[in-house]
Amino acid sequence: MRLYDIEIEPLLQSQYTWPSLLLLVVLGFSILHQPKSANENIDVPIVGSEQSWIARLRFFSDTRKVLDKGYSKYKNGVFKLSGHDMVILPTKFVDELRNVPEDELSSIKANTDVSRFDFSLQAPLLTENITQNFQGVYSAISILTESNLHSRVLQTRLTPKLGPLIPIIREELEYSMTQELPEFHEEWESVEAFGLIIRLVSRVSSRLFVGDDLCRNMTWLNASRGYTENAFKSIILLRVFPQWMKRYVAEFVPYVWMVRYHLYRAKTVLEPLIAKRRTEQAASTLVRDEKFDNLLQLMDDAATGIDARPDKLAARTLVLTLASLHTTSMAACQALFQMCEHPEYIPELREEVQVVEEDHGWRKTTLTKLRKLDSFVKESQRVRPPSLLGFKRAFLKQRTLSDGTCIPKGAHTLMAIQPHQHEDPSIPDPEVFDGLRYYRMRQQEGHANRHQFATTDPYTLHFGHGKYACPGRFLASNVIKLTLGRLLLDFASAFLLAKVARKTFGRMNTSFPIRLVKWSLGCERVRDFEMTFSKIDSVAHYLKRIYIH
Numbered sequence: 001m002r003l004y005d006i007e008i009e010p011l012l013q014s015q016y017t018w019p020s021l022l023l024l025v026v027l028g029f030s031i032l033h034q035p036k037s038a039n040e041n042i043d044v045p046i047v048g049s050e051q052s053w054i055a056r057l058r059f060f061s062d063t064r065k066v067l068d069k070g071y072s073k074y075k076n077g078v079f080k081l082s083g084h085d086m087v088i089l090p091t092k093f094v095d096e097l098r099n100v101p102e103d104e105l106s107s108i109k110a111n112t113d114v115s116r117f118d119f120s121l122q123a124p125l126l127t128e129n130i131t132q133n134f135q136g137v138y139s140a141i142s143i144l145t146e147s148n149l150h151s152r153v154l155q156t157r158l159t160p161k162l163g164p165l166i167p168i169i170r171e172e173l174e175y176s177m178t179q180e181l182p183e184f185h186e187e188w189e190s191v192e193a194f195g196l197i198i199r200l201v202s203r204v205s206s207r208l209f210v211g212d213d214l215c216r217n218m219t220w221l222n223a224s225r226g227y228t229e230n231a232f233k234s235i236i237l238l239r240v241f242p243q244w245m246k247r248y249v250a251e252f253v254p255y256v257w258m259v260r261y262h263l264y265r266a267k268t269v270l271e272p273l274i275a276k277r278r279t280e281q282a283a284s285t286l287v288r289d290e291k292f293d294n295l296l297q298l299m300d301d302a303a304t305g306i307d308a309r310p311d312k313l314a315a316r317t318l319v320l321t322l323a324s325l326h327t328t329s330m331a332a333c334q335a336l337f338q339m340c341e342h343p344e345y346i347p348e349l350r351e352e353v354q355v356v357e358e359d360h361g362w363r364k365t366t367l368t369k370l371r372k373l374d375s376f377v378k379e380s381q382r383v384r385p386p387s388l389l390g391f392k393r394a395f396l397k398q399r400t401l402s403d404g405t406c407i408p409k410g411a412h413t414l415m416a417i418q419p420h421q422h423e424d425p426s427i428p429d430p431e432v433f434d435g436l437r438y439y440r441m442r443q444q445e446g447h448a449n450r451h452q453f454a455t456t457d458p459y460t461l462h463f464g465h466g467k468y469a470c471p472g473r474f475l476a477s478n479v480i481k482l483t484l485g486r487l488l489l490d491f492a493s494a495f496l497l498a499k500v501a502r503k504t505f506g507r508m509n510t511s512f513p514i515r516l517v518k519w520s521l522g523c524e525r526v527r528d529f530e531m532t533f534s535k536i537d538s539v540a541h542y543l544k545r546i547y548i549h
């Protein structure tokens with residue numbers, strides 16, 4: 001038989017023919033049977049194209065522009081971005097929604113996008129294409145939707161112990177610096193900023209996550225770093241595909257394979273550790289003191305039922321590194337870059353760290369005294385936020401908002417948190433970077449405990465707000481201040497290349513190297529070194545020429 005010029009018989013006899021035909025039928029069936037998403041049922045204006053693929057590509061290529069366009073037009077109303085993908089609610093609803101029970105409005109389900117795979121939702125209702133989520137099934141994050149064990153333990157067991165744990169974390173940081181910093185053969189060394197920060201943060205966080213049994217174990221460290229990196233890559237890649245396609249595409253994505261591999265590797269070290277500790281505990285030979293506290297152990301103490309299964313505990317611990325590692329490192333790195341851009345703050349910040357260290361050493365209350373550094377990190381987050389959109393919610397029940405807008409069951413919503421923060425009346429000059437802004441605000445009467453990095457308010461939603469705000473933000477704040485404080489003590493941090501990058505290309509690139517200069521060289525040498533940086537404009541000019549021509 002011939003079809004046009006093609007011989008059909010050999011094709012039909014090929015071993016691949018029938019599986020391929022079957023695959024085509026399954027795909028065709030999936031496409032034809034796509035239920036309309038809940039987001040599509042919300043009748044509000046769409047900013048940009050209604051065609052999902054075009055809208056999605058446009059959104060990915062210029063998120064800020066698309067968001068600003070929508071926000072400037074509809075900021076007090078509800079609108080959609082990226083076709084029907086994102087329903088943007090005005091921030092006036094924060095107070096109305098922040099404490100709604102989890103079985104009605106869920107942050108974690110919106111973030112993980114469990115979608116059709118979550119049968120507890122009883123319907124394939126969640127929106128079809130969510131571009132702002134963590135692709136829970138493929139990145140293994142869906143374990144966080146099985147129960148709120150991790151949040152309970154972070155909030156009620158680990159956070160209250162953070163103070164006493166400071167000397168222990170500090171000890172781990174000292175060790176990490178010896179492992180991760182380059183050897184200084186000359187007066188300065190070039191390091192890739194984000195790479196250095198993420199390695200320091202992952203070591204320090206590991207001490208808090210799995211304790212001293214494993215925090216220096218390279219299998220665990222590689223699994224947690226490798227998992228986080230590949231999970232993010234899978235997430236970003238899979239976001240572009242429609243929901244029905246993801247399950248097929250995922251099977252061919254090497255990042256997804258690597259996620260599974262690192263999950264397996266993490267289990268090989270965590271499960272025996274859990275078993276060992278349980279045996280010792282049963283035999284009453286386990287020595288427990290402050291040093292022993294870590295997230296894995298505290299979760300094991302609190303877990304019941306299926307959550308207590310060693311493989312589940314191991315997976316949950318690994319997945320929590322995704323929630324913590326990049327977020328914390330990015331915030332620390334942005335603060336470091338702001339120091340590059342505004343080196344005039346460095347002496348004052350450094351002096352604060354020195355005074356606090358000399359007065360008290362690294363003790364329970366040390367970090368609360370670093371008020372200038374806290375303000376600097378918070379201001380860095382304000383001007384370079386981790387996300388332009390936030391306060392993601394999945395509506396698990398239909399709800400009518402106070403302005404009459406009806407949000408159907410299954411819809412996913414977000415808020416434009418970055419443009420909204422610019423409208424905070426307590427920030428009179430939002431375009432200006434003012435590293436000590438929040439430090440001064442805390443000096444007002446009655447404000448001493450407000451305006452901290454980990455504090456949320458209706459204008460500051462980078463950690464969410466209300467009952468379901470990030471349960472790890474105090475931990476993040478401690479790790480960031482410890483790490484930056486330590487770097488400030490040792491390095492003049494002249495950051496030449498980062499500064500040049502900023503001047504040359506108008507923005508920082510996280511993969512750009514920075515140069516660390518040791519204070520221990522003596523002030524004169526550091527000053528000499530800085531003098532050479534005054535030629536920065538000509539270096540920038542030179543680089544620009546190289547790149548342009």
Ligand code: HEM
Pocket residue numbers: 107108144148150151154320321323324325327328331386390391392461462463464465468469470471472473475476
């Ligand atoms: C600067 C660092 C961090 C940022 C910017 C950040 C941001 C956020 C945001 C925006 C949310 C969603 C809140 C909401 O929807 O209302 C969240 C949730 C969460 N964060 Fe963080 N986070 C950070 C660090 C951490 C750390 C260190 C941990 C520690 C494990 C952590 C664990 C979590 C968890 C478990 C959730 C989900 C809570 C739930 O089950 O609802 N985060 N975070």
